[in-house]
Amino acid sequence: MKIVVVNGSMRHGSTWHCADAILQELAKLDPNRQNEVTEFFLPRDMPGFCRGCFSCFYKGEGACPDAAHVSPIVRAIEEADLVVLTSPVYGFDVSGQMKTLLDHLCFMWMSHRPNPAMFHKIGLAVSTTAGMGLGHTVKTMKNSLVYWGVKNAFSFAQPVSAMKWSDVSEKTRSKIQKKAKALALRISRAAARANRRPNPLFRSFLFSLMASMQRGNDWNPTDRAHWEARGWLAGERPF
Ligand SMILES: Cc1cc2nc3c(=O)[nH]c(=O)nc-3n(C[C@H](O)[C@H](O)[C@H](O)COP(=O)(O)O)c2cc1C
Structure with missing residues (x-):
């Protein structure tokens, strides 16, 4: 399975460790040891804020002033089977750098130019918090995954009662391990049944x-x- 992880933080902190625990469990479930992981860290790999110039919407994503940073991330997402977005909770929501990436990728929303490759993918949103705000944060990332068109969107939301990974208690770490194992199993089952799973009703309706x-x-x-070029206005469907 090809996996892309876009980290909404530069820290190898609690959030990164949760995502890593899931990836390690997925690797154990892959008998051929063929999981291939591409990782991005924000803001290093995509430092520019969206300027609201509307170029991506009106002229195409290549016209974005930040296309040189956005395009490699889009290409990696296109090629992946599993798209993982991670962010710690900052002020009850995703980090500014994750939100900046999501803003840059609004052109891929179903209301604009959905990428046909997205409709067969699995999405995963990962977040940790010291105490509160997980629901909102995970929802922000899941919204993009769902409106990009992924077939399944999973989430991993973990309170850690800590500012850094080294302060996370053994009890919480063991809980993370168990949850990661269970989630990896669900993801690998979803991947194995990719072509047999029915289309989500909400996505069909939205499309x-x-x-x-x-x-x-x-x-x-x-x-x-x-939409016209793909026959979608004449009834063709990408799923
Ligand atoms: C700028 C900033 C804002 C934060 N906002 C919240 C918050 O709203 N609620 C909360 O419970 N924790 C908040 N935290 C704590 C982090 O969400 C928490 O420590 C998280 O596990 C850190 O993840 P990391 O180790 O992957 O960086 C905030 C931390 C930072 C740096």
Whole structure:
């Protein structure tokens, strides 16, 4: 399985260790030892804020002033079977650097130009907090995964009562280990059944809704051409 991990923090902290525990459990479940992991760290690998220039929407993602940083991440996401987004809770939500990446990838939302490769992928949102804010944080990352079109979106949300990994108690670490093992099993089962799993109803509904919106789209020729070229306005589906 090809895996891409986009870390919304530079720290090899509690969040990174939780994601790593899941990856290690996934590796144990892969009899051929063929898991291939590509990792990005933010803001190092994508330092620029979205300027709100609308270039990605109107001219295409290549016109983004930050395309040189965004494109390699998009390519890695395209090639992966499992897309992992991680962020510690900062002020009850994702880190600013994770939000910046999600802003840069809004052009891939189903309301704009969904990437057909996304519809067969599994998504995973990972977060830790000292105490509160996990629900909101995981939802922010899952929203992007779902609206990019992934087939399954999992989450791993862990309170650690600590500011750094070395302060996380043995009891919490062992809980993380157990949870990581159980989640890795669910993910690997979902991957094994990838082609037999039914399409999520919500996604089918959303895609149809967006297709009917694009049929009347006279405000953004770039988005409309994306849908037309793939036959999606004539009833074709990417899933
Ligand atoms: C800027 C900042 C904001 C934070 N905001 C919250 C918060 O809203 N709620 C909370 O419980 N913990 C908050 N924390 C604590 C972290 O979420 C927590 O320590 C997390 O496990 C750190 O993950 P890391 O080790 O992967 O960096 C914050 C930490 C930082 C640095």
